[in-house]
Amino acid sequence: SQQGEEDPQALSIQEGENATMNCSYKTSINNLQWYRQNSGRGLVHLILIRSNEREKHSGRLRVTLDTSKKSSSLLITASRAADTASYFCATGSNTGNQFYFGTGTSLTVIP
């Protein structure tokens, strides 16, 4: 079964607004990653946060991690039409390359 679940399933915002999506997971993790997928294509790695980190920034992306609540959030600031995509969280352990992906949040940024 899947490890992570994203919320909301779909999000529609105006260009320039901020977009926040959340991810909850079930078991202990080593790290959590966020990926973006443009329609029907491969996943692109966005950012990784380790279990001992609480917040991380990369450009317009800000990720937080709360291991006590088993949840993470991804904030995209000043969104652009090109940010339109599906966003997935993935949790990884240190026992190999088996990553567990959530069901994704579909983000639409309206120009």
Added chain:
Amino acid sequence: KAGVTQTPRYLIKTRGQQVTLSCSPISGHRSVSWYQQTPGQGLQFLFEYFSETQRNKGNFPGRFSGRQFSNSRSEMNVSTLELGDSALYLCASSLVRGAETQYFGPGTRLLVL
């Protein structure tokens, strides 16, 4: 460096047939993982190969199999195709096992009629 490549990109098969998908990892990457993506189930882990050996397997029937060659290229095979096998099959590579980041290919979209 070239990214992960997958062939073919699109495939149409009929029920009962078998299919082989190919994945070439990033040069120097030795670990290859396969995922199935469907609208209903999302991304599900199929298996992982490292040094030509399957190291990890997801919860899929035995009709799904794979292998890895000495140059780290990997193939996955699905026998006796079912309608529910229609999906986007994604391959991801990483330098070593347990690497924090996987790099994904564009996927092979399989349609089973």
